[in-house]
Amino acid sequence: MDKSFPELRLEQVSFRGVLRDVSLGWAPGHLIGLIGPNGAGKSTLLRIAAGIAHPTSGAVYLRDKLLRDIPPRHRAKEMAYLPQHVPENVMFTVEQYVEMGRFAYRTAWGSLDRESREAVRQALNTLNLSRYRDVRLERLSGGERQRAGIARCIAQGSRIILLDEPISNLDLYYQVDILKRLQLLAHQGYLIVVAIHNLELAARYCDTLVLLHNGQVYAHGSPPEVLTEQALLDVFRVPVKIYTDPHAGYLRVSHLS
């Protein structure tokens, strides 16, 4: 497939005054960072892109098909979605929870095939959760539970992965580890979209950033194109200095207030 062909497309999407006339298109092979202040509409946009909420006007397309016309089981083979909060009070073990990511592949008897069991094993391993496989989700720490959510999405095996603040509860090691893994997956041909508040990590690992402000796209492009001092002042109301770290070579965002 032509990598520049938008796999997932939002066309003039509006939602109850929360999103206004949002048009975006993303191709496989990219890690996209969705940034913006609290209440800007990031979660709403991801829910709409995942087909969990429907736009009040406009449309979402997965390649040439309207997303809302694709049955849930087929959609699950195409895209995975991690909500902002992984449920706490559930009785399932970590393994059972990650297995739910494979629901589209369950046999008519509800069992998992070999490929699914292997996908679950690998995802638990990748997220360093193998030793918790028989522990109930409610017994995990916030960060461990978030990693279980990411494991469930990765186990799903779909080429589009939408993650709402996947690193918000993670320690520094896992923040970097997860972003590196997502970047690698994206560059192997996945389309990955993450809502993220850490602007420096977003700049470092994402190929493209979308800056949302009051439900509209304020800027969309490469990290240096989007992260400008004026844009951050306009959107976050914080004066910042943006510069390239002379030692690391990465963008730094320094608060001036």
Ligand SMILES: Nc1ncnc2c1ncn2[C@@H]1O[C@H](COP(=O)(O)OP(=O)(O)OP(=O)(O)O)[C@@H](O)[C@H]1O
């Ligand atoms: N179903 C809904 N109907 C109407 N308004 C909603 C709905 N869901 C969310 N909102 C409102 O939309 C706004 C944007 O919410 P959203 O969760 O998308 O923001 P966000 O950018 O993800 O914020 P945060 O960084 O705090 O997670 C909020 O003011 C919220 O109250």
